[in-house]
Amino acid sequence: MAVLNVNGQSMSADVDPRTPLLWVIRDALGLTGTKYGCGIAQCGCCTVHIDGVAARSCQIPVASAAGKKITTIEGLAVDGKLSKVQQAWLDGEVPQCGYCQSGMIMAVSSLLQAKPQPTDADIDAAITNICRCGTYQQVREAIHAAAKA
Amino acid sequence: MNAIAKIDRRSFIVAAGAGGLSLGFSVPFASEAEAAVTQPEINAWVVIKPDDSVVIRVVRPDMGQGSLTGLAQLVAEELECDWSKVSVEYPTAGENVARKRVWGAMNSSGSQAIRSSQDYVRRGGAAARLMLTQAAANEWQVPVAECKVDKGVVSHASGKQASYGELAKAAAEITPPDPKAIVLKDAKDWTIAGKPLKRLDTLGKVTGERVFGTDVKVPGMLLAAIRACPVNGGKVKSFDAARVEGMRGVKKVVQVGEDAVAVVADNFWNAKQAVLALPVEWDEGPNNKVSSATIAEFLKEGLTTDKTFIGNKAGDAAGALAADGVRKISATYNYSFQNHAPMEPMNATAVFTPDRCEAWVPTQNAEAALAGVIQASGLPAAKCEVYAVGVGGGFGRKGRADYVIQAVLIAKQMPGTPIKLIWTREEDMQHCSFHPITQCEMTASLDKDGVPTAWKMRISGQSIIASLAPERLENGMDPAVFMGLTPASPEGMFGYNIPNVLIDHAMRNTHLVAGFWRGVNSNHNAIYVESFIDELAHEAKQDPLEFRRKLLKPKQLAVLNAAAEKAGYGKPLPPGHFHGLSSMHTFGSYVAACAEVSVTDGKLKIHRISAATDPGNVVNPMLVERQVAGSFVYGLSALLYGEITVRNGAVEQTNFDTYNVMRIDEMPHVDVVVMPSGGWWGGVGEPTISVAAPAVLNAVFAATGKRVRSFPLMKQDLRTS
Numbered sequence: 001m002a003v004l005n006v007n008g009q010s011m012s013a014d015v016d017p018r019t020p021l022l023w024v025i026r027d028a029l030g031l032t033g034t035k036y037g038c039g040i041a042q043c044g045c046c047t048v049h050i051d052g053v054a055a056r057s058c059q060i061p062v063a064s065a066a067g068k069k070i071t072t073i074e075g076l077a078v079d080g081k082l083s084k085v086q087q088a089w090l091d092g093e094v095p096q097c098g099y100c101q102s103g104m105i106m107a108v109s110s111l112l113q114a115k116p117q118p119t120d121a122d123i124d125a126a127i128t129n130i131c132r133c134g135t136y137q138q139v140r141e142a143i144h145a146a147a148k149a
Numbered sequence: 150m151n152a153i154a155k156i157d158r159r160s161f162i163v164a165a166g167a168g169g170l171s172l173g174f175s176v177p178f179a180s181e182a183e184a185a186v187t188q189p190e191i192n193a194w195v196v197i198k199p200d201d202s203v204v205i206r207v208v209r210p211d212m213g214q215g216s217l218t219g220l221a222q223l224v225a226e227e228l229e230c231d232w233s234k235v236s237v238e239y240p241t242a243g244e245n246v247a248r249k250r251v252w253g254a255m256n257s258s259g260s261q262a263i264r265s266s267q268d269y270v271r272r273g274g275a276a277a278r279l280m281l282t283q284a285a286a287n288e289w290q291v292p293v294a295e296c297k298v299d300k301g302v303v304s305h306a307s308g309k310q311a312s313y314g315e316l317a318k319a320a321a322e323i324t325p326p327d328p329k330a331i332v333l334k335d336a337k338d339w340t341i342a343g344k345p346l347k348r349l350d351t352l353g354k355v356t357g358e359r360v361f362g363t364d365v366k367v368p369g370m371l372l373a374a375i376r377a378c379p380v381n382g383g384k385v386k387s388f389d390a391a392r393v394e395g396m397r398g399v400k401k402v403v404q405v406g407e408d409a410v411a412v413v414a415d416n417f418w419n420a421k422q423a424v425l426a427l428p429v430e431w432d433e434g435p436n437n438k439v440s441s442a443t444i445a446e447f448l449k450e451g452l453t454t455d456k457t458f459i460g461n462k463a464g465d466a467a468g469a470l471a472a473d474g475v476r477k478i479s480a481t482y483n484y485s486f487q488n489h490a491p492m493e494p495m496n497a498t499a500v501f502t503p504d505r506c507e508a509w510v511p512t513q514n515a516e517a518a519l520a521g522v523i524q525a526s527g528l529p530a531a532k533c534e535v536y537a538v539g540v541g542g543g544f545g546r547k548g549r550a551d552y553v554i555q556a557v558l559i560a561k562q563m564p565g566t567p568i569k570l571i572w573t574r575e576e577d578m579q580h581c582s583f584h585p586i587t588q589c590e591m592t593a594s595l596d597k598d599g600v601p602t603a604w605k606m607r608i609s610g611q612s613i614i615a616s617l618a619p620e621r622l623e624n625g626m627d628p629a630v631f632m633g634l635t636p637a638s639p640e641g642m643f644g645y646n647i648p649n650v651l652i653d654h655a656m657r658n659t660h661l662v663a664g665f666w667r668g669v670n671s672n673h674n675a676i677y678v679e680s681f682i683d684e685l686a687h688e689a690k691q692d693p694l695e696f697r698r699k700l701l702k703p704k705q706l707a708v709l710n711a712a713a714e715k716a717g718y719g720k721p722l723p724p725g726h727f728h729g730l731s732s733m734h735t736f737g738s739y740v741a742a743c744a745e746v747s748v749t750d751g752k753l754k755i756h757r758i759s760a761a762t763d764p765g766n767v768v769n770p771m772l773v774e775r776q777v778a779g780s781f782v783y784g785l786s787a788l789l790y791g792e793i794t795v796r797n798g799a800v801e802q803t804n805f806d807t808y809n810v811m812r813i814d815e816m817p818h819v820d821v822v823v824m825p826s827g828g829w830w831g832g833v834g835e836p837t838i839s840v841a842a843p844a845v846l847n848a849v850f851a852a853t854g855k856r857v858r859s860f861p862l863m864k865q866d867l868r869t870s
Contacts (some may be wrong), residue, residue: 016397019418027372027416032364033357035541036417037492038574042805045492073357082355089355093347093771096213096779098354099361099492099541124814130805132492132542133213134782136816138775 002062006031007075017063022046024062025072033073033102037130044129047103047110048072054110073102076109085109088146096133104129108143117147187238189321191280193251194224194273196238201301201314203230205274207237208245208252209262210513211350212491212543213779214834215772216262218348220270222768223263226342227274227334230301230313237349242519243534255537256514258548258665260736260832263768267830272328277320279331284320285311336766336827345771361539362511365498367567371400373559374420375570376429377409377580380798381660383433384408393423402427403562405555413563417571436660437798444659444795445483448588451609451655452481458656460631464649469603475594478688480681482591482858484673486793487584487666488808493541494577495552499560500567505532506557511540513548521550525557544783545665549582549617578808579800582664583793585611589677593647599689601700603649606634606677612656613670616663630654632670633678633735633839639829641671641735644705645682645697661795667783668838671735676788676860679731679843684856693730693847694718704763704826705732708741711761711822716743725749726756729848731840738764738831742781744817744844748852751868755785755815755845761822764831770823773833778819780838786810788842792861809863 002024003012013028020039025031025048034057037045041056048057049071076083082090085108095101104127111118111126118126123143131139187204190196196204205224211217221237245252253266278298285303286293288311297304304310313320336343353359378384388410390402398419405411410429414420470477499508499522506526512518515537522533540547556570572580587610594603612627633641634652643650666672686696694713698706709732713719718728725747732741745757760777767773790809794801802808850856853869 015416016419019416023416023418027418030366031357032360032366035361035492036363036494036571038805040574040804040806043492077356086355090351093351093775095351095354096215096775097492097540097542098213098351098359099539101354102357105355127813130492130810130812132490132544132783132786132810134779134811134816135775136782136811136813137778137819139813140816 002066004062004065004070005068006070007072013062015062018061020058021048021060021062021065021070022057025057031072031074035099035102037100042130043100044107045100045103047106047129049106049110052110052113054107073106076105083109084149085112085146088142088149092138092142092145094135094138094142096135100129100131104131104139108146112147118143189317191277191317191320192273192325193248194270195228195277197281197313197317199314199317201231201312202234202236203228203301203313205235205237206240206252208240208255208515209266210257210515210537210540210543212257212513212540212547214257214262214776215348215769216257217350218346219263219768219772220266221349222342222346223267223271224274226339227271228278229298232341232346234301235349239537241534241536242515245516246519246530255516256548257543258513258545260835264737264830264832269328271333272331275331275333276325276328279326280320280323281313281316283323284316288319342768345769348772359539361493361541362496362498362509363493363541363571365509365538365569367498367500367509370498370567370569371413371415372417372420373411373413373568373570374417374424374573375405375409375411375555375576376424376427377576378431378433379579380431380433380437381662382436383431385410386430386432388427388429390427393427396423396426399423401563403559405558409555411555411559411570413559413568421573433798439660439798440796441794444586447659448586448609448657451657452588452590452607454655456655457607457653458626459651459653460628461634461636461643461650461652463636466603466605466649466651469649470592470594470605472594472602475596475602476688477592477594478685479590479592480684480858481588482677482680483588484586484676484860485791486586486661487787487791488578488581488793488802489544489546489666490578490805490808490810491542491544491546494572494574495546496569496571497553497556498567498569499556500565501526501557501560502564507534507536508553508556509536509538510553511547512537512553513540513543513545517548517550518553521553522557525554526561544667545669546581548665574805575803578802578804582617582662584666584672584787585613585663585670586659587611587673589673591677591681593681593685595685595689599691601645601647601685604645604647606652607655609655610657611659611663613663613665615656615658627654627656630670633674633733640737642702644702644732644734645700646702647700660798667780668835671733671835671839672784672787672842675731675733675839676843676846679733679840680846680856680858683729683847683850697730697732701732704739705734705741708732708739708761708763708824711824712741712743712759715761715820715822716745716757716759718743727848727851729844729846729851731843731847733836733839735839736832736836737829738762738833738836740836740840742837742840742844744841744848746845746848746852748849748867748869751866753849753862753867755817757818757820758841758844759820760837760840761824762833762837763824763826764833764836765825765827765829767823767825773823774821776833777821777837780835781819781841782811782816784838784841785845788845788860789815789862
């Protein structure tokens with residue numbers, strides 16, 4: 001039985017301890033905002049925060065996430081108020097299909113924690129998530145907008 | 150059978166101007182039967198509720214291209230309702246069948262979603278407005294011509310007024326007007342359509358609440374992972390289920406059709422682990438001798454065959470090429486297989502009982518998915534249903550029903566248990582319907598003034614139609630091969646006025662399935678034509694823009710000029726930066742691009758692309774701009790990295806580590822000139838993708854003097870010393 005702290009709540013799941021955190025979050029806990037895209041940490045669709053830092057949950061065995069503070073896309077808004085990154089995404093009409101955007105938003109939120117005013121070079125280095133719709137231009141603009149917000 | 154969950158359509162209704170933000174977890178499916186689409190309706194397209202809220206029906210899937218918002222804008226424009234009160238709902242394929250296809254085609258493909266339905270959806274909106282106005286006139290006993298409509302309120306000079314919500318019940322009883330007699334608004338009078346309105350469906354994409362196919366939850370559902378024979382055309386010979394049946398979470402091991410095995414488990418991870426561990430013996434068949442090298446030889450032979458399909462013939466190209474005093478130039482190009490690789494891999498959820506089969510599918514074509522459910526379940530259409538859910542990227546791949554059929558075939562072996570089948574990325578990479586592979590040889594002649602006198606072009610390679618819909622071949626010919634190359638098709642003409650032209654196709658189909666991949670045959674056709682035109686310009690020692698200007702047909706020239714002007718073509722660039730051009734007429738639209746690149750120590754940097762598009766009419770210019778920029782990422786990913794190769798009959802690439810795509814650090818700044826000139830309706834999602842790659846290639850030549858004719862670009866040495 002894995003016991004996890006997800007979005008401030010204690011949750012438990014009866015899974016193999018080697019199960020990647022991604023599949024525990026999605027299939028056992030039912031939080032499907034975190035997506036599967038590649039399973040090998042290439043695409044970033046599965047990005048969550050672990051103790052406040054972006055991590056690709058497809059590579060993290062659930063056993064090693066125990067005792068840590070896990071935040072998923074569903075945990076970003078507080079009391080119904082979107083986070084500033086989510087708001088910038090909404091205002092800037094960033095998503096196209098939207099499938100990668102949970103991971104993108106989680107990666108960007110972590111970047112802005114570390115670097116509140118990122119340069120374009122910072123963005124290039126930190127945001128390696130794949131978006132096949134090609135929203136990168138809007139992503140960059142929204143990161144700068146969120147940094148100013 | 151009550152065990153089959155019914156979809157709760159309310160969870161798929163998206164609202165404009167929705168102030169409240171619900172962060173509770175949306176429950177996508179209710180356990181009790183719901184009524185069909187929202188009632189009461191004025192007609193198939195429009196429902197008005199007593200509180201004046203308006204529900205507009207849209208049936209063309211939105212994979213991010215904006216068709217949901219755009220089609221709602223068109224209906225709302227003619228309805229003259231209050232846009233802030235509009236929400237959208239998606240009728241099911243089964244409802245469309247039951248109502249004799251009142252909503253028409255349900256596909257989003259071929260850049261058709263807006264242009265093929267704009268006329269009848271606008272008439273639907275207008276008919277509803279006329280019925281609502283008539284209801285007011287009847288109520289007030291005044292001539293209908295004296296009634297006016299403004300934002301969902303009908304008024305009369307006498308001071309009487311009534312809202313659509315108040316009139317809806319009476320309006321629904323009125324005999325609908327003859328749609329053909331309705332006069333639609335002129336685009337210049339639009340107030341909702343033609344405007345850069347925000348999408349209606351963004352909120353759920355930033356909160357994680359949007360339900361994509363992979364996110365579907367049905368009570369009692371189990372997860373399935375699948376492995377098909379790695380060699381297309383091969384079959385399952387045997388498998389040893391007992392070896393994995395004891396693995397954690399495993400519920401059942403099944404064969405799926407002739408060529409695949411699947412494991413059903415309590416979660417996807419357990420299903421995947423077991424299906425990978427399952428010992429399977431494959432009968433690979435003769436295709437296991439095929440490799441990229443044998444395919445290349447097979448296509449190369451097609452470059453010289455005399456058995457071809459002719460797509461464009463004018464004058465006497467052979468004679469003109471043999472004439473005295475002309476300079477002949479030849480070049481051979483090739484373009485490889487590409488995988489669509491949408492971020493959401495193929496998946497579908499299905500539940501089967503002997504009485505009914507239902508599936509929840511991220512699909513670009515709900516009717517094709519329904520046909521797949523009918524076929525795989527063996528049940529009559531009336532006992533089948535497909536609920537189209539959020540599509541995490543489609544790009545042409547999700548118009549097929551292969552993955553839907555698989556889900557049903559698995560569900561059929563566990564009656565009553567909902568099964569969610571998800572392909573691993575590795576499965577998705579191997580079992581695509583790939584962008585067709587082609588080679589192309591072109592020969593042209595220039596007269597003494599550098600004017601082209603002949604253009605001969607031979608394409609050898611796959612036909613998508615032969616792969617996916619052979620019944621649509623025309624006497625064996627696939628006309629779609631000639632996208633952008635035809636003499637006069639409104640869908641896409643060869644843009645250059647050259648007196649002697651011969652463009653033909655040697656069909657060479659491989660065992661890999663060819664499919665519709667965003668931009669389809671325009672991708673390689675544009676690379677071939679626009680690169681070779683650039684070669685001719687340089688051979689003629691003319692500026693590539695000036696050279697094209699003398700040859701291009703007017704509307705194609707107009708977009709090229711606009712892109713060049715936006716880019717500052719001909720003006721000084723930063724040191725080491727160079728421009729490249731391209732243009733195309735395809736999917737009914739005229740498109741052009743001017744790329745600005747630099748190449749330093751062999752490393753390419755694409756700084757900026759200025760684009761122009763004339764699709765005739767534009768419903769939402771903001772969404773058009775995003776489609777242009779997004780299509781460039783898709784097209785340039787293929788140019789820079791995309792290549793599916795074959796060894797022993799199987800695809801060699803497995804995931805994004807071996808099939809790389811562009812990231813944000815490689816994204817050029819994209820400027821878009823949206824310049825609708827009116828009079829027709831062209832496509833948006835696909836035309837522009839074709840011009841990105843050749844514009845970059847022509848800029849690379851300007852920067853390095855190297856003409857790249859084989860791709861992906863990352864395999865080429867761009868160092869100049």
